[in-house]
Amino acid sequence: MQVGLEEQVAPLQGRIPVFTRSVKGAFRRFKTGVLIFAYAVYFLLPWLPWQRAGAPDQAVLFDVPGRRFLIFDLTMYPQDVVWLALLLFIAAAILFFATALVGRAFCGYFCFQTLWTDFFIWIEAKIQGERPARVRLYRQPWNREKLLKVGATHLAWLAASFWTGMTFILYFGHAPDLVARFFAGEAAVAAYITVAVLTVSTYLAAGYMREQICTYVCPYGRFQSVMYDPETLAVHYDARRGEGRLGRASARAGLRTAEERHAQGHGDCIDCKLCVQVCPAGIDIREGLQYKCISCGLCIDACNGIMDSMGFPRGLIHYDSEANLSREKPARPHLHWKRLKVVGYGVSIVLMTAYLVYSIAARSSFEAAVTQVRQPLFVVLSNGDIRNRYQIRVTNKLGVAETFSVGIRGLPETALDLGNLREVTVKPGHSAILQASVILDAATAAKTREVEFVITPRAHPQEARTETAAFHYSEQR
Amino acid sequence: MSEQNLQSQTVQTTGHAWDGDLQEFNNPLPTWWVYVFYFTIIFAVAYWIIYPSWPFGKGFLTGVPIPGLSRITYTNDKGETVESHWNTRALLAKKLNEHAEMQKPYFNKVAASDFNRIAGDPELSGFVLSAGKALFTDNCAPCHQQGGQGVVGFFPNLTDDDWLYGGTYDKIHQTLVNGRRGYMPAFGEVLSAGEIDALANYVASLSGIEHDAVKAADGRALFTSETAACYYCHTESAKGRQDMGAPNLTDRIWLWANVPGADKAEDKIAAIRSIIVAGVNKGVMPAWGERLSPEQIKVLTVYVHELGGGK
Numbered sequence: 001m002q003v004g005l006e007e008q009v010a011p012l013q014g015r016i017p018v019f020t021r022s023v024k025g026a027f028r029r030f031k032t033g034v035l036i037f038a039y040a041v042y043f044l045l046p047w048l049p050w051q052r053a054g055a056p057d058q059a060v061l062f063d064v065p066g067r068r069f070l071i072f073d074l075t076m077y078p079q080d081v082v083w084l085a086l087l088l089f090i091a092a093a094i095l096f097f098a099t100a101l102v103g104r105a106f107c108g109y110f111c112f113q114t115l116w117t118d119f120f121i122w123i124e125a126k127i128q129g130e131r132p133a134r135v136r137l138y139r140q141p142w143n144r145e146k147l148l149k150v151g152a153t154h155l156a157w158l159a160a161s162f163w164t165g166m167t168f169i170l171y172f173g174h175a176p177d178l179v180a181r182f183f184a185g186e187a188a189v190a191a192y193i194t195v196a197v198l199t200v201s202t203y204l205a206a207g208y209m210r211e212q213i214c215t216y217v218c219p220y221g222r223f224q225s226v227m228y229d230p231e232t233l234a235v236h237y238d239a240r241r242g243e244g245r246l247g248r249a250s251a252r253a254g255l256r257t258a259e260e261r262h263a264q265g266h267g268d269c270i271d272c273k274l275c276v277q278v279c280p281a282g283i284d285i286r287e288g289l290q291y292k293c294i295s296c297g298l299c300i301d302a303c304n305g306i307m308d309s310m311g312f313p314r315g316l317i318h319y320d321s322e323a324n325l326s327r328e329k330p331a332r333p334h335l336h337w338k339r340l341k342v343v344g345y346g347v348s349i350v351l352m353t354a355y356l357v358y359s360i361a362a363r364s365s366f367e368a369a370v371t372q373v374r375q376p377l378f379v380v381l382s383n384g385d386i387r388n389r390y391q392i393r394v395t396n397k398l399g400v401a402e403t404f405s406v407g408i409r410g411l412p413e414t415a416l417d418l419g420n421l422r423e424v425t426v427k428p429g430h431s432a433i434l435q436a437s438v439i440l441d442a443a444t445a446a447k448t449r450e451v452e453f454v455i456t457p458r459a460h461p462q463e464a465r466t467e468t469a470a471f472h473y474s475e476q477r
Numbered sequence: 478m479s480e481q482n483l484q485s486q487t488v489q490t491t492g493h494a495w496d497g498d499l500q501e502f503n504n505p506l507p508t509w510w511v512y513v514f515y516f517t518i519i520f521a522v523a524y525w526i527i528y529p530s531w532p533f534g535k536g537f538l539t540g541v542p543i544p545g546l547s548r549i550t551y552t553n554d555k556g557e558t559v560e561s562h563w564n565t566r567a568l569l570a571k572k573l574n575e576h577a578e579m580q581k582p583y584f585n586k587v588a589a590s591d592f593n594r595i596a597g598d599p600e601l602s603g604f605v606l607s608a609g610k611a612l613f614t615d616n617c618a619p620c621h622q623q624g625g626q627g628v629v630g631f632f633p634n635l636t637d638d639d640w641l642y643g644g645t646y647d648k649i650h651q652t653l654v655n656g657r658r659g660y661m662p663a664f665g666e667v668l669s670a671g672e673i674d675a676l677a678n679y680v681a682s683l684s685g686i687e688h689d690a691v692k693a694a695d696g697r698a699l700f701t702s703e704t705a706a707c708y709y710c711h712t713e714s715a716k717g718r719q720d721m722g723a724p725n726l727t728d729r730i731w732l733w734a735n736v737p738g739a740d741k742a743e744d745k746i747a748a749i750r751s752i753i754v755a756g757v758n759k760g761v762m763p764a765w766g767e768r769l770s771p772e773q774i775k776v777l778t779v780y781v782h783e784l785g786g787g788k
Binding site: 014015208209212216373374375376379380381382383384387389417419420421424425426432433435437 | 507508509510593596597599600602603606622623624625626634636637638639685725728729730737783785786
């Protein structure tokens with residue numbers, strides 16, 4: 001809680017404003033790197049052209065009306081939804097894995113709430129100035145300067161929010177066309193609703209609610225907290241070193257060097273409160289590990305800067321584990337990966353990823369499904385022969401039209417009657433249904449339980465697939 | 478946590494005290510949460526005003542008419558454009574209009590193509606399969622059953638290769654448009670019990686059912702005699718006449734006599750006998766020419782043709 005800003009109190013818990021001071025250091029550089037990379041991917045990917053046959057030339061396109069996802073050279077159809085499920089499983093396992101090792105690393109460095117809040121704070125700082133200037137502006141009465149600066153900030157936030165929403169819908173349509181249609185007022189209603197909802201939610205979540213999303217709304221932050229082990233690395237304040245025997249003390253005369261401080265019983269913390277001022281969650285890391293901490297490492301950067309300027313060793317705030325810190329003589333913090341939980345998560349990530357890659361690499365160029373028509377189960381023909389009917393659905397997953405032919409195995413070819421459509425040409429991404437009949441004499445029918453259909457794509461005969469369907473007949477009605 | 482920090486986090490109480498020292502914590506709600514709650518109240522009131530909500534007198538409040546939001550415009554089955562307050566019935570009608578519009582190009586294509594072309598085109602035959610199934614379910618399935626398998630003794634099986642009135646596209650189309658009336662006179666009072674038994678044994682013999690050869694020989698003579706005159710309709714070879722809807726008696730398919738339902742040969746013959754005695758006067762298929770549109774009948778023609786493989 002930032003000192004001096006608690007004036008808004010009950011009956012409603014107003015958000016206590018957090019004005020973060022910007023900071024330089026390794027964690028800040030890493031966060032900025034992640035932010036730039038993630039934004040480059042998110043905002044530019046819909047504009048990346050990609051040549052492919054029979055589909056829009058956009059590298060990533062979630063073609064909902066066409067019932068397919070186009071991702072570079074991969075085309076996903078609804079029946080491939082298992083890949084999406086697998087991807088989500090892998091993402092969850094990676095989250096658990098990382099949390100067991102290094103705590104809420106996802107929250108601190110990769111979560112989009114963190115990224116967008118970071119970006120919005122950057123905008124705020126560019127327009128309104130560094131932390132002291134923003135606090136002053138917040139406290140001063142409304143005047144021209146405040147109106148202009150705050151207004152400009154909100155306009156910039158709204159613009160960023162709008163383009164965030166706009167970019168989201170570009171993944172669902174051909175980007176250049178969609179932008180043109182959007183501004184001409186010709187896009188689908190869903191597009192306008194989506195952009196409106198995302199603009200408002202981004203503006204509110206990254207502009208107003210910020211750390212409150214993590215504290216009150218987000219379930220992941222909470223359930224990650226229970227995945228911590230004593231060995232899990234997290235951002236910790238080394239209280240023993242910082243507080244000494246008599247607690248922290250500011251660096252006034254006579255307490256400037258480490259020797260002087262230690263001699264008088266004070267620790268290395270000079271109580272500059274910089275770690276509090278840089279915290280986007282508005283907490284004091286010196287109070288220990290707490291649920292609001294998103295583990296972004298900015299307090300480490302801030303403290304290291306102060307330690308450098310004081311000539312003290314770095315690492316008063318650093319990544320460490322509770323188990324290590326509670327030891328009589330803490331060892332150098334390191335990753336405790338030799339734990340059943342961590343290794344288990346790691347192995348499952350590797351296995352699932354391997355299966356996903358295999359499954360995508362070994363995907364076939366078509367889908368085929370044979371269903372027996374069950375009403376009626378079988379038909380007695382006028383000469384006493386038995387007919388079973390089947391519907392064969394073929395889906396062409398290639399980028400070009402393909403012709404499929406159907407045969408049967410184990411029974412004479414003459415038993416198969418394909419009616420009018422002996423073979424069928426299917427457009428890319430489309431399905432067709434062939435109606436097949438299998439006619440057997442009563443004696444053979446009584447012995448036959450299954451029919452094997454062989455579906456052969458003409459251009460890739462080596463991919464021919466056998467699908468089995470039941471054959472029904474009983475003499476007793 | 479240091480001493481000083483603990484003090485700064487004292488919890489507020491409501492100010493009441495019971496039993497001297499029992500106090501109630503007042504943990505404030507987050508502002509944003511309270512605003513979301515207020516918003517839901519405003520939303521509920523707005524919804525209540527805009528959309529049909531409360532009973533009022535003998536009717537109900539139909540809401541504030543806002544076009545596109547609380548009003549629905551659709552075309553009813555008489556072709557009139559109707560504007561109504563928001564309700565799910567009107568919404569359904571509107572959706573049906575939209576889907577009919579989507580089906581229209583396909584029905585137009587069906588109307589412009591001949592039967593062979595429809596059946597040979599993968600796209601059109603796919604359409605016939607789905608649209609025909611819906612039409613069949615709505616109009617034909619009550620008698621012919623969902624899969625077209627019919628009911629022995631009542632409704633013909635459409636999935637076999639036996640066509641009472643012909644299995645070409647044109648014949649099926651004719652059947653659908655004009656309907657059919659299957660009829661066989663009752664012979665119970667015309668022939669003696671012995672003669673009927675002889676005929677039943679002969680008909681059984683045609684289908685390979687266990688029978689009395691002597692009676693069957695008598696029956697064969699009767700069949701082509703002027704006394705019984707069966708051959709007028711069923712022809713001398715007993716293969717029937719499609720122009721009259723007289724069934725082929727030499728195949729393994731039974732429409733009126735429940736032969737497949739009987740286990741023993743004598744029961745099978747009894748089933749045949751009962752039809753000769755009572756005749757058939759329930760073979761009525763209604764005419765659909767004025768109930769369905771020409772395109773719908775065309776779709777159904779191809780659908781029914783494909784059910785049994787046609788002829």
